[in-house]
Amino acid sequence: MADPQFLFRDEAASAPAVPLSAFGEDTNATAVRIEPADDARALLPHLDRLSLVEVSFPAFTDGRGFSSARILREAGYTGELRATGDIGVDMLTHLRRVGFDAIAPATQLDAAEAETAFNTWPEVYQATVVDGRKPIWALRHGL
């Protein structure tokens, strides 16, 4: 498993991630990988023992992982949330906004392009809450 190219926490988890199907049986596992069709809410009873959730993006056009990420963060998950797979530079800012703090693209991205991409939006319209950014409506009304 590749280390994350982009990391927004102190250090990356090192435990190998097991598939969701194996996670249920392996009560010692602290890292799990979920696929687009997996229900992220299946992990909610186990958040305390998880240090890594890998969310797989087999195709960049399949956006289910964005919902999975937010659901985990909304439920209070504080461990590493890592996006893996078919990730292009133009997804980076959106991945951050739904709560990913580690990004491991299958193909290494150009560092300068990534830097530009992370800084695409001066502000944001929505409260995703999980990214900690104040939406524009909050700024407008001094909230």
Added chain:
Amino acid sequence: MYAYDKYDQAMVDARVAEFRDQTRRRIEGSLSEEKFRPLRLQNGLYLQLHAYMLRVAVPYGTLSSAQMHVLGDIADKYDRGYGHFTTRQNIQYNWIKLDETPDILAELAKVEMHAIQTSGNCIRNISSDQYAGASPEELIDPRPYAELMRQWSSFHPEFLALPRKFKICVIASETDRAAMRLHDIGIRIVKNDAGEIGASFYVGGGMGRTPFIAPLLNAFVPLDQLITYAEAALRVYNRYGRRDNKYKARIKILVHELGLEEYKRQVEEEFAHLQSQDIEPPLAELERIKAHFADPAFEAGLSDDLDLSNPGFARWVRANTAPHKVPGYAIATISLKPAGGIPGDASADQIREMAALAKAYSLDELRVTHAQNIVLPHVKKADLFALWQRLDAAGLATANLDAITDIIACPGLDYCSLANARSIPLAQKISSRFTDNGKEEALGELKLKISGCINACGHHHAGHIGILGVDRKGVENYQLLLGGSEGADTSLGQITGPGFSEDGVVDAIDRVTDLYLNQREEGERFLDTYRRLGMAPFKEVIYG
């Protein structure tokens, strides 16, 4: 009208910069066409049969004179001197160069316009009632709610790779002029028994190869939960909408396969959860937006008298104007359907003339309609004659609103890479036939809609008369449908039987309209007569 503040402007400017960078990477080759495609689509840029097409958003169909003027200039500078107004109240240009597109977007941004999410598998431009803020029958102006949702849906990070496109419409009248129930989410702003304003959500409507009329999902969502509820509805769709087959990926299929009750249960569950997440803008934000849509400076005490002694003017007033909420004013529709013309097309000069007319006679405002016409929403009755004369001089005074020649048509095989048959030449033929034979006015309201393939961009399912172009062994063939409607009485048309050649379908329409003229009862429209008599007699005159 809504005006950007520094935040809105910064977001649109950021989008232009992002797309300029993406385009540069594409041209230099570091971004493949496969990866670029969804990015350009979410900026309204399609690759058509002959060139790129750029679709510019007109949020809820509302434009200022200055914005309209720029649309005309873009047609001249970057296209071939014309633009095409679409069924989703947008405008598209058919002859665009990729390397010039960032410059076009930059010019649009200067007048608070953009092409954000006018295509792609994301929440599209939000449509509304073209008579909003002008009609005497609306409960309230629906556009502030549409603007609130525009901001929420723009670059929403969770919903940019949905299973399929997602179209939202917001209206606030009993009369539905926007085909609300043929949207993925249709919202009607309503008042409940306690006198509170809220939103009725309809979900899972759509045309395409499997048309559905949206059923009611929730009769009353309070205004301080509007965004949270919409987010719940979208999240369930993003997670569970089908991704194995693009023809089954719209939310209508999810709702159909799960059943409305089960979909609703899941939405309610997600909604209950999201309510704890503080994602809803405060009502003060809605009030801020509403202030932008306050009535323009109407003059009080104007007369409703109108001199109709000029028969051409009288006919235009009868066909193309509607009552306004303020005495002495009218809503005027400019038909973009001249006899034998291309539905929805306007030249750069015509676009600029409409901009000038809006400035002179309509308190600076225009609207685009889903029937591909333009509305001047606030015209003094005393100015109607002068307006009509200038429209006439510009070739824009066709008096045929909702008539058989006021055709909705998709671009068809002349432009579109998906089409099976041409739509535009057929629309032109029908328009010429029914103008020349004088039947147009006798037929009254008769909505005719043409799609060049099963994707139904020309709304053929919802036409009183619908035409679907198909490919039959390499030859263009046209199926005829009767009895559809997109209004408050939404229904889906039924196919009459075997298809026709281009000339054959025009003849068949001639015959069904003759039957209507012979059989109609007092006050009946074509649709009413069809509903009373049923398909059989119409089939008989077509094939008998």
